[in-house]
Amino acid sequence: MGHVSSEVVSIITLVAVATISASTYLVIYNNKLYGCLSGFLPFLRSKRFFTDSLHMADDKNYFVVCLGFGNTGKRIFCDGKISERDVLVVDFDPRALKEASKLKFHTLYGDVSDLETIDFILKVKPKAVISTVMGVDSNIVLAKKMLQKNKGVKLIVLAHDVHDARKLCAEGIEFVLVPSIITADKVKTILQDIKAGRNFELNWLKNTQFDYKRGYYSK
Numbered sequence: 001m002g003h004v005s006s007e008v009v010s011i012i013t014l015v016a017v018a019t020i021s022a023s024t025y026l027v028i029y030n031n032k033l034y035g036c037l038s039g040f041l042p043f044l045r046s047k048r049f050f051t052d053s054l055h056m057a058d059d060k061n062y063f064v065v066c067l068g069f070g071n072t073g074k075r076i077f078c079d080g081k082i083s084e085r086d087v088l089v090v091d092f093d094p095r096a097l098k099e100a101s102k103l104k105f106h107t108l109y110g111d112v113s114d115l116e117t118i119d120f121i122l123k124v125k126p127k128a129v130i131s132t133v134m135g136v137d138s139n140i141v142l143a144k145k146m147l148q149k150n151k152g153v154k155l156i157v158l159a160h161d162v163h164d165a166r167k168l169c170a171e172g173i174e175f176v177l178v179p180s181i182i183t184a185d186k187v188k189t190i191l192q193d194i195k196a197g198r199n200f201e202l203n204w205l206k207n208t209q210f211d212y213k214r215g216y217y218s219k
Helices: 006-028 030-037 071-077 094-102 115-123 136-149 162-170 179-195 200-206
Strands: 064-067 087-091 106-109 128-131 154-158 175-177 209-211 216-218
Touching: 006 030, 064 071, 087 094, 087 115, 094 106, 115 136, 128 136, 136 154, 136 162, 162 175, 179 200
Parallel strands: 064 087, 064 128, 087 106, 128 154, 154 175
Antiparallel strands: 209 216
8 A cells, every 4th residue: 555665665674574473483492492492591491380380289299290190190190009199290281280280199290391390390309201192292391301311210201193102112112002002902802702601801891880970990
């Protein structure tokens, strides 16, 4: 409409293209850039929400850290076999953390792929870390940092499929579980029992009750 000259339009277009292109790489390589710059820019390492979100003393250590408190996390830890005091639940979903807190678990608001979150997890010196988050890139970031800093920790991660599992194993993760394969193996065992006239697995299913509120099976 003639309000802006062609020279200004050219400058705006050039700046827009440059910033859009730069921001794409900043998003893709954000963790690498953070690792390089955090030592020179101390304010990037501010504690932010970590201290306030913990329901524990700063020197508390945990047996296991659970990353992601969805149905899988509940199924693992809500049967009472592992004390809630020994488990730290990490999630970025406030609803999941609220539910975990009601169940007496210690909680931490954080993201698996956030290097600050991983640094804090290392401070509580867990014996095992279980990632129920099936993001390959996030789990690779987790593995590289954690296995480098604490080689004694047992890292267990879930993968969507065999292709993702291979990527995770290539990063040095010793324990990678594919739920679909485990489920298929369980069904094959049930079919083998039926074929052989046995009822071991079928009786186990009959004697197990599904908790619809929490989304997992319980005795």
